[in-house]
Amino acid sequence: MILSLVEVNTYYGTSHVLQDVSLGVAQGDVVALLGRNGVGKTTTLRTIMGLTPPATGGILFNGREVRAEPPWNKAKMGLAYMPDDLRIFSDLTCEENLDIAAYLVKRKGYWDKKKVMDLFPVLAERRGQKGLNMSGGEKKMLSLARALMSNPSVVLLDEASEGLAPMIVRSLAEAIGTIRSHGMTILLADQNLKFCRRVCDRGYIIEKGQIVHEGGMEEIWQDQEVVNKYLAL
Amino acid sequence: MLQSIVHVCLAGLSQGMFIWLVASGLTLIFGVLGVLNFAHGAFYMLGAYFCYTVLASLGDNFWLGLIFGPLFVCAVGYFVERYFLRYVYHLDLPYQLLLTFAFVLIFDDLVKIVWGAGSIGSPTVPGLGGSVSILGRMFPTYSLFIIAVGPLVALGLWAALERTWAGRVIRAASSDREMAAALGAKVPLIFTGVFVFGTWLGALGGGLAVPYVGLLTPGMGEAVIIEAFVVAVIGGLGSLKGAFLGALIIGLLSSFGTRFLPTFDMFLTFILMALVLLWRPQGFFGEASR
Ligand SMILES: Nc1ncnc2c1ncn2[C@@H]1O[C@H](COP(=O)(O)OP(=O)(O)O)[C@@H](O)[C@H]1O
Ligand SMILES: [Mg+2]
Numbered sequence: 063m064i065l066s067l068v069e070v071n072t073y074y075g076t077s078h079v080l081q082d083v084s085l086g087v088a089q090g091d092v093v094a095l096l097g098r099n100g101v102g103k104t105t106t107l108r109t110i111m112g113l114t115p116p117a118t119g120g121i122l123f124n125g126r127e128v129r130a131e132p133p134w135n136k137a138k139m140g141l142a143y144m145p146d147d148l149r150i151f152s153d154l155t156c157e158e159n160l161d162i163a164a165y166l167v168k169r170k171g172y173w174d175k176k177k178v179m180d181l182f183p184v185l186a187e188r189r190g191q192k193g194l195n196m197s198g199g200e201k202k203m204l205s206l207a208r209a210l211m212s213n214p215s216v217v218l219l220d221e222a223s224e225g226l227a228p229m230i231v232r233s234l235a236e237a238i239g240t241i242r243s244h245g246m247t248i249l250l251a252d253q254n255l256k257f258c259r260r261v262c263d264r265g266y267i268i269e270k271g272q273i274v275h276e277g278g279m280e281e282i283w284q285d286q287e288v289v290n291k292y293l294a295l
Numbered sequence: 296m297l298q299s300i301v302h303v304c305l306a307g308l309s310q311g312m313f314i315w316l317v318a319s320g321l322t323l324i325f326g327v328l329g330v331l332n333f334a335h336g337a338f339y340m341l342g343a344y345f346c347y348t349v350l351a352s353l354g355d356n357f358w359l360g361l362i363f364g365p366l367f368v369c370a371v372g373y374f375v376e377r378y379f380l381r382y383v384y385h386l387d388l389p390y391q392l393l394l395t396f397a398f399v400l401i402f403d404d405l406v407k408i409v410w411g412a413g414s415i416g417s418p419t420v421p422g423l424g425g426s427v428s429i430l431g432r433m434f435p436t437y438s439l440f441i442i443a444v445g446p447l448v449a450l451g452l453w454a455a456l457e458r459t460w461a462g463r464v465i466r467a468a469s470s471d472r473e474m475a476a477a478l479g480a481k482v483p484l485i486f487t488g489v490f491v492f493g494t495w496l497g498a499l500g501g502g503l504a505v506p507y508v509g510l511l512t513p514g515m516g517e518a519v520i521i522e523a524f525v526v527a528v529i530g531g532l533g534s535l536k537g538a539f540l541g542a543l544i545i546g547l548l549s550s551f552g553t554r555f556l557p558t559f560d561m562f563l564t565f566i567l568m569a570l571v572l573l574w575r576p577q578g579f580f581g582e583a584s585r
Pocket of ligand 1: 074077079097098099100101102103104105106
């Protein structure tokens with residue numbers, strides 16, 4: 063396991079959001095974290111990244127206990143994060159948003175500005191545009207591309223497919239295939255079961271802050287009972 | 296008439312550039328850290344006193360005072376940010392105001408203890424102490440120097456923020472500190488750096504004021520900080536461009552006010568602020584809400 067959580071508990075103030083969450087992501091896998099709105103997917107990713115540190119439990123990354131590390135150290139160790147609200151720096155241009163990620167964390171690897179622009183050609187067209195003036199879809203690609211710029215070993219993607227037209231979801235799935243083919247490990251928090259089936263190997267289902275099911279992605283897809291109980295709207 | 300207007304304009308410009316020097320640090324700190332630093336006026340005052348002390352102990356050389364004096368104030372700024380201010384970033388504005396205001400009182404009293412409550416006479420500047428004739432009337436050379444320094448500082452700040460890596464990281468951290476941290480920016484260090492740099496700008500303003508104000512008094516920061524606040528507010532809190540423009544306008548307005556409507560001098564400044572805020576509550580270049 064390149065990344066594992068061991069009985070992690072996270073609070074927002076007094077509200078106990080993550081309750082003994084344990085999960086593991088193997089090197090090179092694409093793993094889904096599935097669940098309805100408000101069950102704790104985003105909180106799990108934020109906890110891993112160190113933005114909302116857990117109260118108790120362990121987070122192992124590359125065999126190291128990183129629970130207490132601040133986010134900037136985790137970024138340097140090779141974790142990257144695409145938040146659900148994308149968080150493009152609105153005052154910086156598209157290109158500067160990419161450059162800054164590569165500047166802040168210098169890790170060797172496949173990805174660089176040219177490679178991410180090949181992956182998402184629209185970013186090359188918009189390179190001089192301020193983040194402020196980019197569309198939702200463009201921002202999503204930029205946020206994902208920015209996460210790749212540091213050549214992380216694990217990327218955390220929050221709601222990657224949300225709000226995209228079906229055709230764009232398909233090309234995003236292809237892009238994720240390309241990204242994994244270059245050796246990256248991906249943890250994907252998503253509500254779109256079809257999309258996850260297309261890109262993920264395994265999945266965890268979270269409900270009210272607890273992991274309630276885990277299994278192969280195809281197996282989850284087939285399991286009507288689990289889908290109806292935890293995922294159907 | 297022309298001669299008089301040109302001179303009033305020049306006086307206004309130099310006054311405006313002065314306010315800008317103080318407002319720039321205030322604005323930078325607010326823009327990046329989101330903290331309204333009341334103690335900025337105290338840093339201005341400390342800048343003046345340290346500059347004075349350094350120059351007096353180094354053979355009355357103003358330039359040495361101006362270079363080394365503000366560095367002492369930077370150390371003070373570091374101490375304030377690292378051990379106090381850092382712990383109130385996540386609290387509401389009133390707590391930040393209370394803390395920084397406490398530092399105003401503390402520094403005022405420290406200055407009284409160290410330098411005494413009385414005023415210290417200030418020196419003239421070698422090379423810039425005289426006057427030059429402009430349209431047949433004398434104008435202080437030092438004021439011309441200030442008029443030149445203001446835009447230089449503005450240009451330097453602009454270039455540093457827009458054209459350097461440190462500047463891009465600062466802009467990123469100021470627009471979204473959490474995302475910047477997730478991308479690997481050591482945000483607390485950046486904040487300390489920006490605060491110390493903002494402190495240096497305020498102290499530089501104070502150092503430059505030494506020959507300008509003629510007298511150093513404890514509490515000399517208060518008058519300046521009020522004008523700098525006005526300028527920062529009408530320019531749009533956090534906007535350096537706005538602060539520069541605001542400082543020019545306030546400088547000119549108060550210079551014309553002093554010349555033509557002497558009784559209404561300060562009044563004009565505040566009327567202008569009220570009008571600007573009625574027209575655009577966020578100031579010239581401010582964002583609609585923060
Ligand atoms: N900043 C916050 N403060 C307090 N509660 C929060 C905060 N963010 C999320 N929560 C709560 O934590 C729970 C999990 O939220 P989240 O992790 O965003 O769920 P998901 O991403 O699965 O939709 C929700 O009940 C939500 O209301
Ligand atoms: Mg979420």
